[in-house]
Every structure is written in structure tokens, then in C-alpha cells.
Amino acid sequence: MVRPAGQRRAPRPVVPVNENAAPDAPSGSRVPRFSRRALLGAAAGAGVAGIAAGVTATEIAGTRTPQPPSQVVAFRGDRQAGIITAAQDRLHFAAFDVITTDRSQLVALLQQWTTAAERMTRGEETFENGAVGLSDYRPPTDTGEALGLAASSLTLTIGFGPGLFGPDAENPTRPDRFGIAAHRPAALAPLPVFPLDELEPARSGGDICIQACADDPQVAVHAIRNLARMGFGVVSVRWSQLGFGRTSSTSVDQQTPRNMFGFKDGTANLKAEEPEQLDTWVWVQPADNPAAAQWMTGGSYLVARRIRMHIERWDRASLFEQERVIGRSKGEGAPLGQSGEFDAPNFDLTNGRSPVIARDAHVRLAHADNLDGVQILRRGYNFTDGSDGFGHLDAGLFFIAFCRNPADQFVPMQQALAAKDALGEYITHNGSALFACPPGVAPGHWWGQTLFES
Ligand SMILES: C=CC1=C(C)c2cc3[nH]c(cc4nc(cc5[nH]c(cc1n2)c(C)c5CCC(=O)O)C(CCC(=O)O)=C4C)c(C)c3C=C
Numbered sequence: 001m002v003r004p005a006g007q008r009r010a011p012r013p014v015v016p017v018n019e020n021a022a023p024d025a026p027s028g029s030r031v032p033r034f035s036r037r038a039l040l041g042a043a044a045g046a047g048v049a050g051i052a053a054g055v056t057a058t059e060i061a062g063t064r065t066p067q068p069p070s071q072v073v074a075f076r077g078d079r080q081a082g083i084i085t086a087a088q089d090r091l092h093f094a095a096f097d098v099i100t101t102d103r104s105q106l107v108a109l110l111q112q113w114t115t116a117a118e119r120m121t122r123g124e125e126t127f128e129n130g131a132v133g134l135s136d137y138r139p140p141t142d143t144g145e146a147l148g149l150a151a152s153s154l155t156l157t158i159g160f161g162p163g164l165f166g167p168d169a170e171n172p173t174r175p176d177r178f179g180i181a182a183h184r185p186a187a188l189a190p191l192p193v194f195p196l197d198e199l200e201p202a203r204s205g206g207d208i209c210i211q212a213c214a215d216d217p218q219v220a221v222h223a224i225r226n227l228a229r230m231g232f233g234v235v236s237v238r239w240s241q242l243g244f245g246r247t248s249s250t251s252v253d254q255q256t257p258r259n260m261f262g263f264k265d266g267t268a269n270l271k272a273e274e275p276e277q278l279d280t281w282v283w284v285q286p287a288d289n290p291a292a293a294q295w296m297t298g299g300s301y302l303v304a305r306r307i308r309m310h311i312e313r314w315d316r317a318s319l320f321e322q323e324r325v326i327g328r329s330k331g332e333g334a335p336l337g338q339s340g341e342f343d344a345p346n347f348d349l350t351n352g353r354s355p356v357i358a359r360d361a362h363v364r365l366a367h368a369d370n371l372d373g374v375q376i377l378r379r380g381y382n383f384t385d386g387s388d389g390f391g392h393l394d395a396g397l398f399f400i401a402f403c404r405n406p407a408d409q410f411v412p413m414q415q416a417l418a419a420k421d422a423l424g425e426y427i428t429h430n431g432s433a434l435f436a437c438p439p440g441v442a443p444g445h446w447w448g449q450t451l452f453e454s
């Protein structure tokens with residue numbers, strides 16, 4: 001839940017310091033001066049039950065106007081949060097390279113990450129009292145910029161890239177650093193390069209990804225920053241991407257947002273309320289893998305594409321051209337030839353001479369009817385990373401899709417689009433990555449445990 005403008009940051013509450021502790025007292029001898037947990041205790045307690053109403057710091061202090069309640073999304077469960085969770089408004093996505101070859105170091109990090117991630121999704125610091133409640137003479141164990149902020153529906157979703165598993169078709173000599181090559185699911189194969197791709201290595205690939213989504217950008221950034229910090233010496237950030245303004249709806253309760261071209265985006269998306277469709281198109285099923293890769297059952301594959309949108313070129317196109325390219329009206333978001341956003345498109349409709357939804361319209365090519373029924377779950381975000389040095393906005397869509405098997409779903413869809421999508425003139429794909437996101441974290445388990453212990 002987003003707090004109204006002007007009230008977004010809870011003022012830093014006054015919390016009593018231990019008057020008895022000397023200013024230079026050694027670590028551990030001081031009463032904690034601040035704890036997100038204490039301030040957000042109600043939200044934390046409710047978190048295990050799923051999405052729950054919480055309270056803000058100022059409400060507990062009882063001194064100021066109550067803030068809207070924060071939301072806590074359960075970290076543990078059958079599925080990882082952040083896939084069919086109602087899309088939050090902000091994203092910080094990071095892809096890491098693993099820089100150690102020591103399996104025990106990687107496992108230890110995954111365990112530490114799990115504890116910290118779960119705490120942060122409850123609105124707590126990475127470590128209890130980590131920001132200001134420990135030693136004055138060591139760097140704080142939490143960086144502190146989320147102190148006083150609500151949980152903000154933070155979800156942290158982990159995925160494992162092909163490089164973690166050693167050799168594959170693209171890199172047959174890559175060493176199996178962690179002894180998990182036998183557990184690589186066949187579907188975790190590098191994506192092909194598509195026509196018109198202009199992929200930059202510095203925006204592509206990665207051994208591990210963490211997707212942080214929240215309704216407060218500072219909460220998402222704090223989460224990635226602290227997880228990256230904890231990973232020092234074990235992982236390094238390969239690339240990262242900030243996103244704002246979700247470009248999809250993943251629940252029927254959500255209004256369809258708009259992308260940087262001004263069109264409603266996410267109308268014809270899979271929704272959390274369609275469990276059978278999700279089993280067909282999103283969640284990996286037992287029959288999909290042999291025993292060695294059963295750790296992926298209940299998980300999903302995350303496809304990330306950084307797609308630059310040539311805003312200035314688009315802004316010079318007429319409304320007629322823009323609607324022809326997409327195949328929907330800009331105002332209502334209705335398929336051309338229909339009047340309502342959720343009306344079914346009629347691809348057979350003609351104006352007497354040519355189809356109302358053009359043969360190269362984006363929605364015709366991406367629609368299941370054109371792809372033997374294939375669908376995906378889209379969960380992307382807008383981005384604007386300043387300008388490019390030529391006065392053009394470096395803006396676009398950080399496309400994220402979840403699917404049960406990218407080779408059967410994303411790849412044919414993107415092949416169809418890359419071949420003749422009218423949108424191709426206005427966009428360029430310059431980043432690409434694929435990750436296997438395991439199922440949800442069971443009580444007492446850590447991120448990746450079923451992979452590393454299978
Ligand atoms: C490979 C998959 C897709 C990529 C890449 C992609 C990029 C992309 N899309 C838009 C804008 C819109 N897309 C819309 C619909 C739509 N897009 C995809 C897939 C990809 N899009 C699908 C499967 C669909 C649904 C098709 C259908 O069944 O009708 C729409 C219409 C509204 C909606 O249904 O979401 C818009 C608008 C941009 C700008 C873009 C790259 C920058």
C-alpha cells in the first residue's frame with residue numbers, strides 16, 4: 001500500500017537510549033536504540049499468515065496521525081512470493097555472479113540471505129538492531145535507510161542462472177563449480193539470440209538473481225543493497241535494474257497500468273485467480289523433470305529482458321499509427337474493433353480491405369491464437385535511466401515473464417515478435433537473462449536448499 005504523497009516517510013521516532021551504557025561501551029552492552037521489528041511488531045506477527053495489515057512506527061508511538069497500514073507478504077509458502085503476488089509498484093532487480101568456487105561459502109550465504117530476506121519482508125532490519133543498535137566501532141550490519149519504513153509488501157524472489165550449473169550447450173567447458181551440474185533442469189538453457197537483439201553483456205546473464213518488489217522504492221533498494229553487501233567475497237553484482245510503475249496486472253483486483261508508450265499494459269495477462277492456467281503455464285510440474293531436477297517442481301522460470309523504448313520516435317507517430325502498432329485503442333485499451341478493455345479481440349474482423357487488427361500488430365502476434373495456445377505471466381516494470389548522451393531518454397520496459405518452460409513459451413513468442421512485430425521499429429532489446437526460480441521456502445528451510453541437498 002502506497003502512503004499518500006507527503007506522508008511517505010514516517011518521521012524517525014524518538015526511542016530511549018540506555019542511559020546506563022557509557023558512550024564507548026563495547027558491542028552488546030547497549031540497549032538497542034532502534035528496531036524496525038519493535039516498531040512494526042504487529043505487522044511482523046501477522047506476516048506469517050499471508051498478507052496482513054500492519055501498523056507504522058508513528059501509530060505505535062501514539063504521537064502522530066496514524067499512517068495507512070503497511071502490508072506484509074508472507075516469505076514462506078508453497079510458492080515463492082513475487083510471482084503471482086499482486087504486482088507491487090516498484091522494482092529493484094539484481095543479477096549476481098558467484099565469485100567463489102567454495103560450495104560451503106555459497107551455501108552459507110544462501111542461508112544468511114534467507115534469514116535477512118525473511119526479516120526484511122516483515123519490515124525488520126537484516127539483523128536485529130543492525131543499523132544503530134550494535135557497536136559504535138564497527139560498520140552497522142544493516143545500512144539503515146529503511147528504518148521507520150513499513151514492510152511495503154516487499155517480496156524477494158530468488159532464481160538460479162545457467163552458469164551456476166556448469167557446462168551447457170553454449171559453454172560446454174564451463175566447470176561444475178558447485179557439483180550441481182546433474183541437477184540442471186533441461187529448461188534452464190541459455191535463450192537464443194533473436195533477430196534485432198542488441199544485447200549488452202553488462203546487462204545480461206548472471207548466476208543468481210534476486211527480484212525485490214515493493215510499494216516503496218527505498219524498501220526495495222534497501223533489500224538489494226543489504227543482500228549484495230552480505231555477499232561480499234562470495235557474489236558480486238553483475239547488473240541491476242530499477243523499475244517503477246508496474247506494467248502488468250497479476251490479479252483481477254488490480255487496475256491495468258500504463259507503459260511508457262502510454263498504453264494500458266497487462267490487460268490480457270494470466271492472473272493469480274486462475275490456478276489451472278497457472279499450473280499449465282507458470283508452475284513447473286512433476287512430470288517436467290527427471291528425479292535429479294525435481295527440486296524445480298512448484299517453481300517457475302524467470303525471463304528478464306531490458307527493452308529500450310525509443311520514446312522520441314514513438315512520440316512523433318500519429319495516434320492512428322500507435323494504435324495500429326499495438327492493435328488496441330490507447331484510451332480504453334480495447335482491441336481494435338471492440339469497445340471494452342476486456343472484450344475478446346476478433347482477429348478476423350476486416351474493414352473490407354484489410355484486417356482491423358493489423359497482421360503485424362503486437363497483440364495479434366503475441367496472442368495465444370497465433371502461438372498454438374501458448375501463454376506467459378508478465379510482471380514487468382517501466383524504467384527511465386536518465387538520457388543517453390544524445391538527448392534521448394534511456395527509458396523502456398524491464399520485461400519480466402514467468403513460465404513453466406521458456407523454450408516452449410517465451411522463445412516462440414519472442415521469435416514471432418522479432419520476426420514481424422510492428423513495435424520492433426520503436427524498441428530495442430539490450431539485456432537478457434534467464435533464471436530458474438525454485439518453489440517456495442518451507443518452514444526452517446533456506447533459499448536453494450532443495451537444490452543443494454538433492
Ligand atoms: C515475448 C513477449 C513479449 C514482449 C517482449 C513484449 C514487449 C512489449 N509489449 C509492449 C506493450 C504491450 N503488450 C501487450 C500485450 C501483450 N504482450 C505480450 C508479450 C510480449 N510483449 C503478450 C503475450 C501480450 C498479450 C497479447 C494478447 O493475448 O492479447 C499490450 C496490450 C495490453 C495487454 O494485453 O497487456 C501492450 C500495450 C511493449 C511496449 C513491449 C516492449 C517494450
Ligand SMILES: [Fe+2]
Pocket residue numbers: 362366
Ligand atoms: Fe507486449
